[in-house]
Amino acid sequence: MQVISDMQPPAGPDPVMDGDxxxxxxxxxQASREVPILVDFWATWCGPCKTLTPALEKVVRSAGGRVRLVKIDIDQNRQLVQQLVQMGLPLQSVPTVAAFWQGQIADIFQGALPESELRRFVEALLKMAGGQMPGADLLAEAETALEEGDVQTAAEIFAALIEQEPENPKAYAGLARCMLALDQEEQALAVLDGAPEKIAAHADLTAIRSQIELAAAGREAQSKFGEFEARLxxxxxxxxxxxxxxxxxNAADRREDAAEQLLEAIRxxxxxxxEAARKQLLKFFxxxxxxxxxxxxxxxxxxxxLFK
Structure with missing residues (x-):
């Protein structure tokens, strides 16, 4: 297990830098293909940024070069921010921190977190980069059970994990997925609604909420395939x-076909x-x-x- 300590890291290049x-x-x-990269989107007028950034720098430096931090001033890089927002990255408020690994976004959080939570966030990212399932042993066990179709066992483990870690977003998301696997949408929504306010906007939870909304819309739309095709x-x-x-x-699980229809509308x-088509596509993502x-x-x- 990779643990971030408060010990002085080995000498070497500073893993913290300003970017543009x-x-x-x-x-x-490109750098994230070799080492996980955290991107801190901040602004000079942002009060919480003044608390988060120094704590984030401390945690990253204590990781001994296993993770890097790139700081982006959103006011000085408006074009970049606009492009990332159009790609679906939630940069409407700062501070926002995005973790990149292998050229892709691996995780996101918003707001000023305490140092202890920053350490857990970075430790989970390091586990992911090492090819391990993020989260504690209970989480891995529950995920395995769900993948194998043992939904009831998975639900029990996720529920136990919530009792132990009442602010673990992946535990709530896992339990909600179990409810969906049992065709219990109302119970899944109840799980999401029961999550602490602090984690209610976590990407894992909002993704499931979007799945439920899309499923409801899809059930109605599926009966009108012929009508839509005739109109087009x-x-x-x-x-x-x-x-x-x-x-x-999308409701028929034809994701690439669904995306292509929206892309054609955007073209x-x-x-x-x-921009209804782009917004719908981002909801799919x-x-x-x-x-x-x-x-x-x-x-x-x-x-x-968008950027041709």
Whole structure:
């Protein structure tokens, strides 16, 4: 187990640096293929940033070079921030910290966390980078049980983990997934609603909430496949029909097809109905998860459209 201590780290290059939009690809995306990178999005006017950044620097330096920190001033790098927001990174408020590994976003948190929680966040990132399942042994056991189809056992373990760690977002997300596997959407929502306010906006929990919302919309849309296809055959610029068709395709677990319909709507008119197609696509990414193959492929295609 990799543990971050308060001992003086070995001498070497400072793992903390300032970054900007010109060096982001090199300092963050490319560098994360060798070592996990934390990106601290901050602003001079942000009070909580003045607390978070020094604590984050201390934790990163104590990791002895196993993780790096790149600090981005959002006011000095507005173009970069705009691009990342359009890709689905929640930068509407600061401080926001995104963890990058292997060129992709691995985890995110917002707000000023205490040093102890920062250490746990970085330790989990290091475990992930080492190829291990993040979280405690109970979490790994529960995930395994759920993957093997033993939903009841998984639910019991996740519930036990919540008792031990009442602010563990992955435990709440796991229990909610168990409820969904048992076709108990209301119970899944109850689990999400019961999560402490401190973790209510965690990416794992918001992803499941989006899944539930999309499933409900998809059930209604699936009965109208033919109608949507007929409308598009008559008018390829019927963007409302294309978005509804995408929702139906997603409900049928045809993720890449769903994404392609929305991408086509964006290609034809990216600002239609206040960018409804792009917003729906970002909701898909949130529900599928950042690392899902359909999300990865879709984000690349979206980037090619928006930044060509």
């Amino acid at each position: 939009q010109k060096t982001f690809m090199q300092d963050v995306v 055959a008559a008018d390829p610029d019927d963007h409302a029909a294309r978005i509804d068709l995408a929702v139906a395709l 034809r008119d990216r600002v239609w109905n206040e 949130e529900a599928w998860g950042f690392m899902d193959p359909a999300s990865v492929k879709g984000r690349r295609a979206l980037s090619a459209i």
